[in-house]
Amino acid sequence: MKPSDAFSRGQTPTFEESAKESLSDSQLRRNLGKATQTIRRKRAVAVEEMPDWEGLREAGRALKERVVRHLGEYLLQLEESVTRAGGEVHWARDAEEANRIIAGIVKDKGAREVVKVKSIATDETKLNEHLQREGIRAFETDLAELIIQLAGETSSHILVPAIHKNRAEIRELFMEKLGAQNLSDRPSDLTEAARLYLREKFLAAKVGISGANFAVAETGTVCVVESEGNGRMCTTLPPVLVTLMGIEKVIPAWRDFEVFMQLLPRSSTAERMNPYTSFWTGVSEAGDGPQEFHLVLLDNGRTDVLADEIGRQALNCIRCSACLNVCPVYERTGGHAYNSVYPGPIGAILTPQLVGIGDPGPDSLPYASSLCGACYQVCPVKINIPEVLVHLRGRVVRHRQYMGGPRSKLDPENVAMQTVARVFSDPELYERAQRWARVGQWPFVRGGSIGRLPGRLAGWTAVRDLKPIPQQTFREWWKRNRGSA
Amino acid sequence: MVYHEVPGDRGEGAVAVRVALFITCFNDTLFPETGRATVEVLERLGVEVDFPYAQTCCGQMHFNTGYQREAIPLVRRFVEVFGGYEAVVAPSGSCVSMVRELYPMAAELAGDGRLAERVEELGIRVFELSEFLVKNLGVTDVGAYYPHRVTYHPTCHSMRMLKVGDAPLELLRNVRGIDLVELSEAEECCGFGGTFAVKNADTSAAMLSDKIRRVLDTEAEVCTAGDNSCLMHIGGGLGRLRAGVETVHLARILASKTKEG
Numbered sequence A: 001m002k003p004s005d006a007f008s009r010g011q012t013p014t015f016e017e018s019a020k021e022s023l024s025d026s027q028l029r030r031n032l033g034k035a036t037q038t039i040r041r042k043r044a045v046a047v048e049e050m051p052d053w054e055g056l057r058e059a060g061r062a063l064k065e066r067v068v069r070h071l072g073e074y075l076l077q078l079e080e081s082v083t084r085a086g087g088e089v090h091w092a093r094d095a096e097e098a099n100r101i102i103a104g105i106v107k108d109k110g111a112r113e114v115v116k117v118k119s120i121a122t123d124e125t126k127l128n129e130h131l132q133r134e135g136i137r138a139f140e141t142d143l144a145e146l147i148i149q150l151a152g153e154t155s156s157h158i159l160v161p162a163i164h165k166n167r168a169e170i171r172e173l174f175m176e177k178l179g180a181q182n183l184s185d186r187p188s189d190l191t192e193a194a195r196l197y198l199r200e201k202f203l204a205a206k207v208g209i210s211g212a213n214f215a216v217a218e219t220g221t222v223c224v225v226e227s228e229g230n231g232r233m234c235t236t237l238p239p240v241l242v243t244l245m246g247i248e249k250v251i252p253a254w255r256d257f258e259v260f261m262q263l264l265p266r267s268s269t270a271e272r273m274n275p276y277t278s279f280w281t282g283v284s285e286a287g288d289g290p291q292e293f294h295l296v297l298l299d300n301g302r303t304d305v306l307a308d309e310i311g312r313q314a315l316n317c318i319r320c321s322a323c324l325n326v327c328p329v330y331e332r333t334g335g336h337a338y339n340s341v342y343p344g345p346i347g348a349i350l351t352p353q354l355v356g357i358g359d360p361g362p363d364s365l366p367y368a369s370s371l372c373g374a375c376y377q378v379c380p381v382k383i384n385i386p387e388v389l390v391h392l393r394g395r396v397v398r399h400r401q402y403m404g405g406p407r408s409k410l411d412p413e414n415v416a417m418q419t420v421a422r423v424f425s426d427p428e429l430y431e432r433a434q435r436w437a438r439v440g441q442w443p444f445v446r447g448g449s450i451g452r453l454p455g456r457l458a459g460w461t462a463v464r465d466l467k468p469i470p471q472q473t474f475r476e477w478w479k480r481n482r483g484s485a
Numbered sequence B: 001m002v003y004h005e006v007p008g009d010r011g012e013g014a015v016a017v018r019v020a021l022f023i024t025c026f027n028d029t030l031f032p033e034t035g036r037a038t039v040e041v042l043e044r045l046g047v048e049v050d051f052p053y054a055q056t057c058c059g060q061m062h063f064n065t066g067y068q069r070e071a072i073p074l075v076r077r078f079v080e081v082f083g084g085y086e087a088v089v090a091p092s093g094s095c096v097s098m099v100r101e102l103y104p105m106a107a108e109l110a111g112d113g114r115l116a117e118r119v120e121e122l123g124i125r126v127f128e129l130s131e132f133l134v135k136n137l138g139v140t141d142v143g144a145y146y147p148h149r150v151t152y153h154p155t156c157h158s159m160r161m162l163k164v165g166d167a168p169l170e171l172l173r174n175v176r177g178i179d180l181v182e183l184s185e186a187e188e189c190c191g192f193g194g195t196f197a198v199k200n201a202d203t204s205a206a207m208l209s210d211k212i213r214r215v216l217d218t219e220a221e222v223c224t225a226g227d228n229s230c231l232m233h234i235g236g237g238l239g240r241l242r243a244g245v246e247t248v249h250l251a252r253i254l255a256s257k258t259k260e261g
Helices: A015-023 A026-048 A055-070 A071-084 A097-108 A122-126 A125-133 A143-151 A169-175 A188-206 A230-236 A254-267 A302-306 A311-316 A322-326 A329-334 A344-355 A372-377 A383-401 A405-409 A411-423 A427-440 A453-462 A476-480 B025-030 B032-044 B060-065 B068-082 B093-110 B113-124 B129-136 B156-161 B167-173 B201-217 B228-240 B250-255
Strands: A088-092 A112-115 A139-140 A207-210 A214-216 A220-224 A240-247 A276-281 A292-298 B019-023 B047-050 B086-092 B126-127 B149-153 B179-180 B223-224 B246-249
Touching: A015 A329, A015 B201, A015 B223, A026 A254, A026 A322, A026 A329, A055 A254, A071 A088, A071 A214, A071 A292, A088 A097, A097 A125, A097 A207, A097 A240, A097 A292, A097 B129, A112 A230, A122 A125, A122 A240, A125 A139, A125 A405, A139 A143, A143 A169, A143 A188, A169 A188, A169 A453, A169 B126, A207 A230, A214 A254, A220 A230, A220 A254, A220 B025, A230 A276, A302 A311, A302 A344, A302 B060, A311 A344, A311 A383, A322 A329, A322 A344, A322 A372, A329 B201, A344 A372, A344 A383, A372 A383, A383 A405, A383 A411, A383 B060, A383 B093, A383 B126, A405 A411, A411 A427, A411 A453, A411 B068, A427 B025, A453 B201, A476 B025, A476 B032, B019 B032, B025 B032, B025 B228, B032 B047, B032 B129, B032 B250, B060 B068, B060 B093, B068 B093, B068 B113, B086 B129, B093 B113, B093 B126, B093 B156, B126 B129, B129 B167, B129 B250, B149 B167, B156 B246, B167 B179, B201 B228, B223 B228, B223 B250, B228 B246, B246 B250
Parallel strands: A088 A292, A112 A139, A112 A207, A207 A240, A240 A292, B019 B047, B019 B086, B086 B126, B149 B179, B149 B223, B223 B246
Antiparallel strands: A214 A220, A220 A276
16 A cells, blocks of 8 residues: 555645745745754764764664665564563554554543654654544644644754744744743743743643654664653653654664764764663553553555665665755755655655655655765765665656656657767767757857757756857867877 | 776876876867867876767766666767776766766666676776876876966865865966965855756756855956866856856866966
């Protein structure tokens, strides 16, 4: 079964369309430019001081690759370990099934409200909307998640969901939605307002819901990495804890944390050590913390990704967001242009694979890159994002050519590419084309440069001039000056 | 390192080296003066340059836009044309990275084991101009004279795929008369990205505007790089704005030699 509406299949605009809008939002450009520049400078410093960073990256890559290669075995081992520790494991094929399982657990406890740890997996399944339809209110407790929930928006960054908002905007929002009076825009005042609002929720909630950064197959230990401590409130105070986790988040053994706990904080927040790292293994026999623990394992397209030998690297992601922070495209368009819970370079390779090639919105994402390679350079588990982008572009084009019917053959881009490919495969045709181009360009040349081109090439000349093709090609010069062919 | 396979590696002075010039379709058609400058620099250093006429295009545009099956005949052609040479030099980091880094993927896609072998064999003998000069010939001073204020933009593919490092800067620092100024946030992409500049023209333009701002901040008259594709993009923007800053390929700066000896 295909994922239901987890990614709004067939309804999302293309990246180009959405980017047009966000690029003209000056406030967004300023907020994002400032935030990403700061965090990438800090990250560079945090990574620079590690003598064995490249070794760590390689270890992280190798571990994740092993997980992906033996995913089935590790998941079964994880199920066994969690069950042994008193937890219950559920398997969800897709978003709908995951949501149904979780809503079932919540209703079973008679709860009408749940508190949530920041979790992209639950964003992916649109859990909050589902719970709402079932009459259950979900309260986001991560500060940034709370901000966008109150604003009725979606996340625009993997780690900093409200990165597109500045303090002044947050102040306005809190005054309106939390009824906070005389609030300043000082960060400490803003967090205080959120704290007052959230504390009640923590104490009242019967069910906490979380995602997971890692889950250890060997021990059944689940791990959440966060900076605020609000996550830990959710995982320790309510008597029932439900964790939704993508199946690729399993790691083999406890000792593997040595690698990931060094890679993740430095890559994501530029911290040497993560402030709040919560581990729990089933339920505690001492009666401390939740007395009931459910682990929901989510596929939702992941096993399809596994089938793609090049594309499956995307499953190695540990959600640090370093690739977003260094991406020159993301920095300018922001996360919303990607129309997915996974924005930025990692989103551009993950989303189209999870959704499946053949949906115009997600199909446009692998093209949302200049292939500059900055993402690959910083990825803590060495996902070769440019390689996957290029590979997915190939899949998109082949899908269009083979599934698009006869009309796809006439697509101007396809026609142009086929023609040029033919010209390039024959030096004689190629030389003839060079001569024709020289002649053919004359209607566009004005005052020594080309200021306007027709059709799809108009995007280039909208802001750039183009130099006319010179009267002599290099090979003509060589032939004349260096003689024999 | 792979470079030791090339004769004249870390050469002491001028050595008899013969290379094939891979001009790239882009330079051949749009920037022939870069090709002439490349020949000039190589010959000045005693390198014998051969130009195989049968060459056309490496197939990067097709491959990176997703027309990968269409690129495979071009991969085969490249291997045929250049396979017999001990070293191949091109004034483009981007096209060289296509050959070195993406040809293996193309051969894999073609499902052709023999092609994969030949691609691997040839890949290690294909060099971007500045890396060939500095890493293979061991030359950092090519005897150029260029009395202008210049800033250097390291192109993404030369920097991150080929890892040419400081080779272009080393060459520039030894140019007489040059006033070389550092570009801030130099390592950020200019926004070209091949068909990206057309498909995502708005985002590309947004990236370009920041690059242009930084170029203008240097107050340089010339912005140089090892790739005319990026330079065409940056220069196209500067030209549209009538900014009075020229884009000049690194090879042309290295080739220029007016007053001094």
